[in-house]
Amino acid sequence: MVNNSESMRLKDILDGLQGRLEGELRGNRAAVVHPGARGEAAEEDWLKVLKAHLPHRYQADKAFVIDSRGACSEQIDVVVYDRQYSPFLYNHSNQRFIPAESVYAVIEVKQDLSREHIKYAGEKAASVQNLYRTSERVTHVEGIAKPRQLPRILAGILTYQSSWTPAFGDPLKDILSELQVNEQIDIGCTLTHGVFEVSYPSEGINLTLAEGPRSVVQFLMRFLKQLQSMGTAPAINYNAYLDCIQNDDQSS
Numbered sequence: 001m002v003n004n005s006e007s008m009r010l011k012d013i014l015d016g017l018q019g020r021l022e023g024e025l026r027g028n029r030a031a032v033v034h035p036g037a038r039g040e041a042a043e044e045d046w047l048k049v050l051k052a053h054l055p056h057r058y059q060a061d062k063a064f065v066i067d068s069r070g071a072c073s074e075q076i077d078v079v080v081y082d083r084q085y086s087p088f089l090y091n092h093s094n095q096r097f098i099p100a101e102s103v104y105a106v107i108e109v110k111q112d113l114s115r116e117h118i119k120y121a122g123e124k125a126a127s128v129q130n131l132y133r134t135s136e137r138v139t140h141v142e143g144i145a146k147p148r149q150l151p152r153i154l155a156g157i158l159t160y161q162s163s164w165t166p167a168f169g170d171p172l173k174d175i176l177s178e179l180q181v182n183e184q185i186d187i188g189c190t191l192t193h194g195v196f197e198v199s200y201p202s203e204g205i206n207l208t209l210a211e212g213p214r215s216v217v218q219f220l221m222r223f224l225k226q227l228q229s230m231g232t233a234p235a236i237n238y239n240a241y242l243d244c245i246q247n248d249d250q251s252s
Contacts, residue, residue: 024049025049043109053220061098062075070244106124135147151234187223189219
């Protein structure tokens with residue numbers, strides 16, 4: 001059983017983390033005036049937060065996602081992906097192409113939460129969700145495991161504030177309910193208001209809110225919980241990528 005002093009100590013630590021991260025995220029917004037430059041600064045700030053606090057099995061970068069058939073996503077602000085078992089397909093001069101099988105989550109970064117930006121984030125997510133993914137058998141100490149079922153790739157949005165009052169009211173629910181299956185957003189955070197998580201039953205949506213001052217900490221904990229439930233990324237069928245290369249060589 002946790003006593004009050006231990007509980008307060010944990011709260012102090014979390015409040016300190018929130019204060020530091022919030023200060024970093026607010027800093028560039030105050031200093032940078034140009035909208036494009038401010039957007040790029042926000043992307044970098046959120047990437048720094050994720051890179052510093054995700055377990056090492058996960059990597060976070062701005063990237064394109066590509067599949068074994070040669071289809072490619074739009075460029076995604078934040079791709080959370082596996083680097084323990086998965087390779088880069090290309091990584092040079094900040095141009096990263098990541099195999100679809102290794103992707104755990106895709107996140108868009110915007111200045112405010114709005115209908116337009118939710119729809120945009122959903123369309124970006126769909127450009128990844130629609131890619132083809134393989135799943136190969138895995139050899140381990142006790143034998144060979146069957147190919148695992150492909151998990152759904154998480155989709156999210158990170159913003160500084162909400163354009164709505166209240167921040168997570170009916171307009172948010174309305175646009176979330178309009179998204180197609182491959183556009184669905186699972187989690188979002190606004191620095192000044194809090195975090196929302198979304199589930200999609202057969203009819204309507206379920207929205208879970210965590211409003212209040214610990215927005216970044218709430219987001220990190222809830223996002224990590226969702227990543228944890230996904231397990232390990234599926235093993236890549238490298239023959240599928242080789243087939244694409246060989247077919248291209250034969251046709252040229």
